[in-house]
Amino acid sequence: MAYKATKNPTTDLRERLFLPELLRGLAITTRHFLRNLFNPRDTNVHVVDRKGPNLVSTVSYPEEKTPYPPGYRGLHRLVPRDDGKPRCVACYMCATICPAQCIYIEAGEYETTDPSSESRVIEKYPTQFVIDELRCIVCGLCVDACPKDAIRMDTGLHTPSEYNRSGFVWDIPKLLQGPAVSHASDPWNKRASSATPPHQHHEPHTRIGEGLVPLKLPTGEQQKRTEVTDQAIPVTRFLKD
């Protein structure tokens, strides 16, 4: 059976005359023109919910921003400890699982005299932690892989624009940001004595701010800790410590 391009080949006089159809087409475009000309634009960022006679569906970007859908997680951050150092222990799990191979880590070892390694629970820390945000495919595997909850995607930001490629290579000063997280069983937060019952010493999966416990730090350190807020922490702060 031969293939028929048009299912309905019957054209009436109006379609064959061409002119009435042209006029109808012009009527449609002119109707749109007049509606958009004389009516104010609805600037609701949810385009589908726009009401009113004006039909413009543009979201005028820098002034109007479409909100991200719920569940959007955004750019990585390295989670700081209460003392401002990264929680990362340079275990290379994230760098290993990263399918885009965009995480570069160089590990350093704490001196035995360092208060952080007093108990030799934390031995390593990253001297370099770099994510190439242009190569990252935002898969989130690094977050899943991290055993220390040291890398998170909970900023809700998208990668800001830059003038050159090197600007997209984020290192510790840029990555280390956001609220500090402490878990009850953080190794640098050991039970002070056996007076604390062992059942309190578990590691719950916390959200930001949950499970923060008061730290037993020298008074000077206590002062510092409150400064750890939303800003990125300068790299010198913990590399020189």
Add this chain to the structure above:
Amino acid sequence: MKALEVIIAIGVILGAIFGLSALAYALGGWIEAGFPFFGHRLVESGLPGWAWVSNMLILVLGFVMLIATFLTLAERKWSAMIQDRIGPNRATIDLPGLRGRPLGGVFHVATDALKMLTKEDFRPKVADALLFNLGPILAFAPVLALFAVVPVGPQVTVFGQRVGLQVANPDFGMLWVFAIASLAVYGTSLAGWASNNKFALLGGVRASSQMISYEVALGLGLVGVMMAFSSVRLPELIQGQTTHLWGGTVELPRLGAVNLGIPAWGLFLQPVGFIVFFAAAFAETKRAPFDVPEGESEIIGYFVEYSGMKFGLFMISEFAEVVILAAITTAIFLGGWNIGFGFDSTLTRALTQANLGWLLGAIYATVFWIKALLLCYLQLAIRWTFPRFRYDQIQSLGWKILLPIALANIFITGALILVDPSLRSLAVLGFVEIGFVLALTLRRPEPAGHEADDAHLPADAHGHAPPPLPGAAAASHH
């Protein structure tokens, strides 16, 4: 409040047109009267017939070029509105009061001009230097020369002199339009040839063949009007269109006798001629749907090698052609400055008695430009409504459809004028034709066999509601 802003903007535009027309009349009368200044005259006997200088400056360089320049913005802005977009709105001027206000994007005109003027003027090494430079000139100059014979305003008395808004009024009137319009193709094909680029050459060849085939229909479309008013001079054509086909004089208090008649506009007498002429002239402007010489999606066109202001000349001449086509169509088919329906006689009587010739002329010129601007909108809307023609479709439309229709129209018009010199039977035929097309246009489509059109979508859908599924209608019958 947006509606108010739009109305204010329209008012500003009309005010500018009115002011420029009044200036043209005043300047023309002042020149003709020999520059009177506090009772003294610079030239004792006056300079009769020298108003063309000011007319040329104000009509061609003022009106045509200004409107063409703003049409480049209008094309972008209006197309945006037709397509439910916003359009250019980013250029602003950092001055107090203007800061952060794009004013509908008017400043984009300035930025565009600046861009055109400062871009590199590049010429390919293999291009022929002389012809390459001649191309834009030859494309641009005839377009402006075309406007010389178009009358914008009537002859009125200013400073005791008869002044009209027309650069020249030669006996050959409309023949000048035909002759000069066909000259513009030289610029186009020269540009295509001299660029030494095969795509430019293709564009040039396409342009010349398209222009030549539509030249015929363009001329024949106007023959009907020339026969009806037995003249080729545009002011006489407009004068002819101000006569009333049918009319009764009513005696109104304070206004005197008012003739509420139907004016003999060319559109009413020659609707077929109007369609043929408008389509052919549209093809001459090389704009979509007749834009194969340009062919943005395939060959870029005859100006592919041009940059900077040379390209700008091609572009601005296209828009100047739009303005001039609108002006000529207004003069020939829409009665020029004629308002019709009883306004003219009253207005003329009142203002002539008050010796305000310039005011009368400026009002009429504004009416002329309102009609011309509406036609400009029509041309831009056509460009953003209709799909492009294929190249063979363009040729067959020109030779197989427009040409026979134009010839048949000439014979029928001639016969009717011979039978009834009062033009009334011609007008009856015209109204029947217009009514026929309108009836076909407004008839609702039969529901069966036609897809759901715009009207069936929910009112506030913003185009997001899916059209009803084909199966849904069938299922509902069970």
